[in-house]
Amino acid sequence: MLTTDRFFHGHDKQTAFFEGWYHKHQIGEEVYAFIPGFSIQKDGTKEVFIQVINHEGAHYFSFPETDFQVSEEERKVTIGDNIFSEAGIQVSLKNNDLQVQGAVKYNDHKPIQRTRYAPSIMGPFSYLSFMECYHGVLSMSHTLEGTLYWNEEPIDFTNGIGYLEKDWGTSFPAAYVWVQCNSFDAPDVRFFFSAADIPFAGFAFLGTICVLQVGSQEYRFATYHGAKIHDVKRTEDRLVIHLKQKQWLLTIEVLTKEGHSLLAPSIGQMNRIIRESASTEITLTLLENGQEILRQTGKSAGFEEVANLRGFHY
Numbered sequence: 001m002l003t004t005d006r007f008f009h010g011h012d013k014q015t016a017f018f019e020g021w022y023h024k025h026q027i028g029e030e031v032y033a034f035i036p037g038f039s040i041q042k043d044g045t046k047e048v049f050i051q052v053i054n055h056e057g058a059h060y061f062s063f064p065e066t067d068f069q070v071s072e073e074e075r076k077v078t079i080g081d082n083i084f085s086e087a088g089i090q091v092s093l094k095n096n097d098l099q100v101q102g103a104v105k106y107n108d109h110k111p112i113q114r115t116r117y118a119p120s121i122m123g124p125f126s127y128l129s130f131m132e133c134y135h136g137v138l139s140m141s142h143t144l145e146g147t148l149y150w151n152e153e154p155i156d157f158t159n160g161i162g163y164l165e166k167d168w169g170t171s172f173p174a175a176y177v178w179v180q181c182n183s184f185d186a187p188d189v190r191f192f193f194s195a196a197d198i199p200f201a202g203f204a205f206l207g208t209i210c211v212l213q214v215g216s217q218e219y220r221f222a223t224y225h226g227a228k229i230h231d232v233k234r235t236e237d238r239l240v241i242h243l244k245q246k247q248w249l250l251t252i253e254v255l256t257k258e259g260h261s262l263l264a265p266s267i268g269q270m271n272r273i274i275r276e277s278a279s280t281e282i283t284l285t286l287l288e289n290g291q292e293i294l295r296q297t298g299k300s301a302g303f304e305e306v307a308n309l310r311g312f313h314y
Contacts, residue, residue, distance in 0.1 A: 004127070005120040005136025006086075008070040008077075009168045016042050018265035019168035021077065023089055025104060025144055026183060027160035029300050030055060031279045032148065034091065035262070036077050036084045038068055041269045048079055049270065050093065051262055052100065053278050058260040059098045086138060086164065088146070104146035104157050106164075109139045110190060112211050113218050121192075121209050123224035132199050133169040140190040140213055141182040163302075165192070172264045172272065173197050175307035177241070179254055181282050181298035188215045189296050191284060193252055195229060195241070197310045206310040210243065212250065212286065214294065219286070221245045234314040239305065251285040254303050277303045 010019050020037030035051040048063040067080040076085035081092040088105040112121060120126045121137045144160035161182055176196035182189070190213040198207040208229060210221035221227040227245035234240070234256075243250040259275035266272040282301045286294040308314060 006075055007072055013040055015044055016170045016268040018268055021166045024163040026300050027157050031300050036079055039265055039268050039270050042267055047270055053260055055279050058262055061093055099151050102148035104144050106142040106162055108143045110141040112137050123222055132171055133173055136166045137192055139164040171266050178304040181301035183300045184296040184298040195309055232312040232314050247289045249287040253283040255281040274306055
């Protein structure tokens with residue numbers, strides 16, 4: 001099946017570009033995520049990095065440009081002694097605050113549905129060459145096998161669950177919300193949501209992409225399917241989003257815990273600070289023609305929020 005998100009897009013780029021992968025590993029309610037990436041500033045300066053985040057904090061590791069290699073055949077990224085792919089990770093990282101070593105294998109991947117109209121989560125927007133930021137969901141969930149040594153303490157990921165996505169383009173959106181969770185009350189529920197300000201041909205709009213998988217059933221909510229955010233509300237510690245598409249109404253309620261700082265790209269330069277909560281709680285409610293067909297609470301959810309979404313004040 002045609003796809004546009006699994007391969008590296010930076011081979012011929014000379015300026016204002018980034019590409020990064022988000023590898024999430026969860027065991028129990030603890031989350032450990034690695035973000036390997038590559039960026040090119042406006043002046044052509046290249047930066048290679050790995051960001052690490054868990055419930056305790058975030059860390060940024062820089063590498064020489066020559067340490068970055070890509071194998072398209074294996075869909076594998078190598079940065080120094082570190083390897084990241086759809087089959088797993090092998091890491092060897094050390095700074096003054098953190099030392100991580102070990103390997104984790106991925107099995108039993110749960111992909112999103114793909115068609116020629118929607119070869120990736122971006123749908124037909126995948127085919128356009130001028131988007132500010134592209135997104136790819138490579139695995140909604142997979143099983144984990146292996147051990148990481150976190151400051152010499154072993155973490156056994158046997159029976160853990162993982163998630164894998166990526167972004168590439170020139171900059172992260174000016175305003176966006178991102179939510180991801182694959183640990184719900186029911187054992188076979190997986191969820192991803194993102195809404196963002198999208199610059200497009202001289203104007204801008206609020207774009208939405210969302211996948212809710214329940215067993216083998218996939219609900220796809222997206223701007224290219226007519227989905228619209230109906231309402232956004234905020235309390236002191238919660239963000240509630242109502243997403244409408246045809247006969248479905250999806251309510252996403254997120255516990256907005258304080259996050260940890262990560263660096264994000266702006267015109268190819270990793271100089272923008274965002275905050276991510278690697279492990280929070282969400283509640284999903286799905287109505288079909290006004291009747292509740294699903295209500296699930298999830299733990300160890302990832303959450304990012306930058307500014308207010310276009311058209312809403314909260």
